[in-house]
Structures are given as structure tokens and as C-alpha cells.
Amino acid sequence: MTHDRRRFLGLTGAALAGGLAGCAGGDGTPTESATATDGGTAAPTDTSYTVSMAPAGDVTLDTVPESVAHYFPDYGDMAVALGHGDSINSMGLPSRYHTGHYDELDGVSVDKESMTALVGDAGISKEVFYELESDLHMIDPQWLIHNGAFKLAEEDITEISEGVAPFFGNAIFRRTDKWHDYRYYTLYEAFEKVATVYGETETFESLQSFHDEYIAEVQTNLPSADSRPNALLCFGASNEPEEFYPYRLTDKGSNKKAFRDLGIGDALSDTGIEGLSESERGTIDYETMLEVDPDSILLRGHEGKSREEFENTVLEFMKNDDVASELTAVQNDMVFRGGPIYPGPLHHLFLVERFATGYFPESFSGELFDRDELASIITE
Template identity: 55%
Template sequence: MADETEREAPTRREYVKYGGAIVGGGLFAGCSGGESTPTDDGGGEPTGTPAGTPTAPSNEGSTESDAATATPARSYSVTMEPVGTVEFDEVPKSIAPFTADYIDMLVALGHGDAVESIWYRGRYKTIHYEELPGVSVDVEGLTQLWNDGVSKEPFYEMDADLHLIDPHALTDWFGVWDESDLTEVGDNVAPFLGNVIFRRTDDWHDYRYYTLYDAFEKVAEVVQERERFEAIRSMHDELVATVQSRLPAPDDRPNAALVFAGEQPEEFTPYRLSGNGANKEHFRTLGLADAFAGTGVDGLSTTDTGTIDYETLLEVDPDSLLLRYHRRGKSREEFETSVLEYMRDHPVGSKLTAVQEGRVFRGGPIYSGPLHNLFMVERYAQGYFPEEFGEDELFDRDRLARIVTEGVDA
């Protein structure tokens, strides 16, 4: 909660709020011109003060004389579109994300305890933490922001130090707030910082996109965890190199149709496997072709929520199917005895090549963070190419857990 003690100097919260988030033309500073020009790959040099900048030791418990001569806390800044630059005088102790990809980043960086919120708990897949000793998150303890809309009240109740949320998620993606709401919460609680990265099909996202690791690096700057970030990126690069060196030739890889489907699917919402959304980076690592390419079937976006039926899917007849659905934590066995069995018994679904040849897989999390990504690369390498990868563990769980829990890579 906010400090109620009277002080002459600004509090830490006041410094974070007014240190740079609102400068440069409002909350959406940087949305037009300059660095906001959209790019296809989210590339370019990172902006803002480099992560890892040390902060001065706390003066808690010091005498008045000591405080007068103590070195002031060293501030740092982080710049990310569309908001612009936010300045910090110390690492935020409580952070309110919206999507689970950003929560996974904070967990990976050893700051899972700082997480306050999630837009919808059912979209946060956490089963992978069970394979990492000492890594966990209290999902039920998170404030769910979506309750038939997004109220401003929980933002005041959380009183977080930072909202790790792209403001356009509230104004354009869900359309539940306007800019005055954002300004009110930004002024009275804490600034916003973030970028919707999971897909690239929304017309309103006309500012820079970030890849998964671009965004992960920005979050590492926020919580000053450069070494952890570099260690996890190193593991990721090693895994990608290992998997890609063992993949069959492109012509020998199946294509895939990525769709959202219910427990007993009768219609499907297509996601395009092509494109650069962060939730599909693991599929790109495996070089899977998009089965919907050239068919006229578009991907899900804010303005396109259309569905296709079994007949349309049979016309495409993909080599493999990747089915996404909302139930959290379903195992492969549960998936096969429910969703897959239903498709095998369906008069049209049973004719699909993917169903007949057993290449129907869970589609993985929609909001995929860096820890998700490591497990997804391994899972799909094993599922698509069992003769090459079998059930081999392709990265060291204990090493990853040590990085997360201890900040060491050994």
C-alpha cells in the first residue's frame, strides 16, 4: 500500500509515476513518428539505460546524520513502445501484468513474487513450472482483471508500482477504457509499460512490435536482471541450435493448421502459423509451414473472429493440427481421451489426414513467455519428429531452475 507517512521529498511511487511515463505528449508518447515506426521483426538496438545498473543500498535503519550523507538511489529508465520512457529510482516491488507471457518473464527473472495480476487465470499455463525445482507461482492469489469487463477498482486495490500492460490492450484490444481512464490510473496509481506481442494481426497495433526476447529484455531492464536474462537467452540459443541441426529437410516436415477449438469441437477459429507473433516462435524454430497459406483463411484478430467448420478444414486437409483451448493444465492423455477421441468419432473430422495419422497436438499457450518457449520447442520437436528426438530432454531443467531461483548459470 502507499506510504501514509508525511515526507518533504517525493516517495518512490511518486518518482516512478512522474519520472517519465507521462512526458512527451501523454501516456501514448511515441505512438507516431520516430522510434514508433513499426518493424516486421522487432529488431533494432534496445533503448533505455542498460539493465544491470546498480542501485544504492537501502538507508533503512540509518541515523538522520547518515541519511544526510548517504549516496542517493541511482535511477534508471526503460523505453518501450507505445508508452515511451519510464524512469525508476529502484526496482518495482509489485507489478501488475495483463497477459501471461509477461508473468512468465517475471518468474524467469526471479521476480514471480512481485506479480499482482492476470487478465484471465484460465489463459495462464503453469504446468511447466512443475519440472523446475523451486519455481512456482500462486495463480489463485493473482487479481483477475477481467470480470465482464475491466474495472479501474482492482488497479487501485492492488496499488502496484508498475502496470506491465500495453495501454492499447485496454483501449483497442478489449475496448473497455478510453485514454482518460488510462491517464487517471497512471496518475493516481502507477505508470503503464508494455507491448502486445503475442500476435501481429491487429490493425490498431501500428507501432513497433517486439519479439519474445526483445520484450523479455525490456522486462529484465525493469527488474534489473541482466545476468539472468543473458543466462536464459543462452540456454534458448543452445536449444534452438541443437534442434535445428537435427531437423529433417524442409520438404520432409509436415505443415500445420493452428486453430482454437473447444472440448468437443464443431468449429474452429484459425490462427495463422505464419507471421511473427511471440506465441508462435517455437513453431518457427521447427520450420513448420502454415497449412492455411494461400487458402484465403485469415487469422484471428480484433476485427476478425470468424470460424471455419470441419468441411472447410477438410478442404485444406492439413498434415497436422494444433488445437488450442482454454482448459488449463490438460495432460496429453486427457487431451487424447476427450478432444482427440471426439474428432476420431466425428463423421467429417475422422477423414482429416492429421486425425488419421495421429498428428493432432495441443496448441500450447496463447501467451507464451520465455520459460514456456523452452518447453514448447522441446515438446513439438518430440511430437513432430519422434524418430529423431524421442523423449529426450533437450535442455537441463536443473540448470534453468538454478538460474531462476539463484541467478546462477552453472
């Protein structure tokens, strides 16, 4: 259809329920309640609204938050998508918040330089939360309690919640942490919660529709399932990598969504090799990779590189290594940057395009979606 071809370009070839409570409006946006005065005029009495998300549960806000502490870049990407990027006052590690995709969206940007890093040389200090004086901490509190060396005590979380602002968030990027024994959310389930916080449910619904139509169009043009390669996803940030932390594509975390959307299989299925988590830090080497011999390799830790820079450093090194050069993926140039650890909804759209054109060049080329239409949803 003409409308779809304009929107989606470049297709060539073949632990609580997430309801609203309190004074939230029926569409999930904050509302004012009013009572009549003796003079017969209405005066606002309450603008509060309640949102709910595991593990924090119900959180009541007086107004839409203007200053929000973030740890995860995926939630930051959600805020930007909803037109509230200027509310982000912090990030766990700002260097992990990849923002280059905003450059392709007219009028969409975020000031990463102004964000405070929550993780310092000595880990995370509760004092930084007092210094920020946020209206809301859009962070999974259990992540802060269990985050390896960079963690806070449970009593610190309680103190910050009561003395500064509540926590509201859920670690959705992976599903391999044993401590995460409460409800998980998909990328768009979490995104809808964030939209409720910001009172932007209409924008969310437009972005969800854009996503759904885009993914459906891409999937219509995918090769048959038996023609799609499997992939070994791992982390190895060196330009001359020799040791890797494996991930599992079968994990339903949000940072695997682009691969699931494209039907790329997990090369580690039935191998006994587990995925990266806070409790599992095992590594693999080229000898182990060769036993699996995946069709393709997705290597995380290289989002600062272009495809050409990646090929001239990492892939070139692998081609010159005695063992790595025997890998089918290396011989066929099927080694790719593996994407960010914390992709949000906007970043995900660009990743689907990147992996679709990289894996299936006979079916996809160029830009697969309309940047102007996406930007207009965000900025209008």
C-alpha cells in the same frame, strides 16, 4: 560434445527505440548516484532509472518494482524467469496463466491464487488498479483501450498512469491487430526490457544463451525441410469441437515462436483464410478444413489436458465425426494441443520439446534440455 549432451538431452537420430536513459547503469541495471558530503562520506541521492518500450515510451522508476500488475501470462513468465514471480499481483485472466512447467524446475514457483483477476463479469474496472496500488503496470495500454468488450477508455489509462503508476508493456503474442501500428518486439526483445525493469540483465543473458544453444541443437537434429509437415493452428476449446477460429503460423507473434523454431509450415498459406484478431472473428468448420486437408492440426484451448486426455476426448470425437474422420491429420493421429495463447520464455522451452517430440519422434524423445541447469540460472 559432452557439455551439450548434458544440457540438451533426448536428441536421438538424424514506437521508441529501446535504449536506456536517465540513471540506468551501463549494463541496464539500476544504479545509485552519490555526492560527497561535508564530512567526506558519500550519500546516495538518486536510485531512479529510465526504461523505454513502445507504446508507452520512457518510463522512470525510483526503485525496482515490488508489486507489478500484469495482464499477459507471457510477461508473468518473464518475471518468474528473472526471480521476481512474487512481484506479480494480478493477471487479466489467471486461468490462462498455465504454470505446470514450473513443477519441473526445482525451486521455481509462483502463487497464482494470490493474483487478482483484472477481467470481471462487467469487463475491466479502473477501480481495480487503484485497489492494487501497483508500483508498475506491465501491460500494453493500447491493449486495454482496444480489447473488445473488456476495455478501458483512453482517459482512464491516463488517470491510472498519473494517479497510481505508469504502464509498460507491448502486446507481442500476435501481430494481426490493426490497432497495433507501433513497434512489435520479439519474445526475447520484450524479455530484455522486463529484465531491465527488474535489474536482472545478467540472469536474462544467461537464459538467452541457454535458449540459443538449445534451439540451435534442436534445429541441427530436425528432418530436412521437405520432410516437415504443415499445420493448421486454430482455437476450439470444446471436447467435441465443430467450429474453429483459425490462426496463421506465418504471423510472427511470440506465441508462434515454437512452430517457427521447428520449421513447421502454415497450412493456410495461399488459402485466403485470415487469422484471429480483435477485428477478425471468422470461423471455419470441418468442411473448410477438408478443403485444406492439413498434414497436422494444432488445437488451442486444451492446455489443461494431458496428451492422453486430449486423445480420449477431442481426437476420439474427431475420429467418429463423418467429415473430420476424412482429414489426413485425424487419420494419422497428427492432431495436437496447440499450446497456450501467451507463452513466455520458460514455457516456450517446454513447448519446443513437446512439439519436437510429438512431430518428429524419430529424431527426438524424452527431455531435450537440462531442467536442473535451467532452474539454477533462475534461482541463483
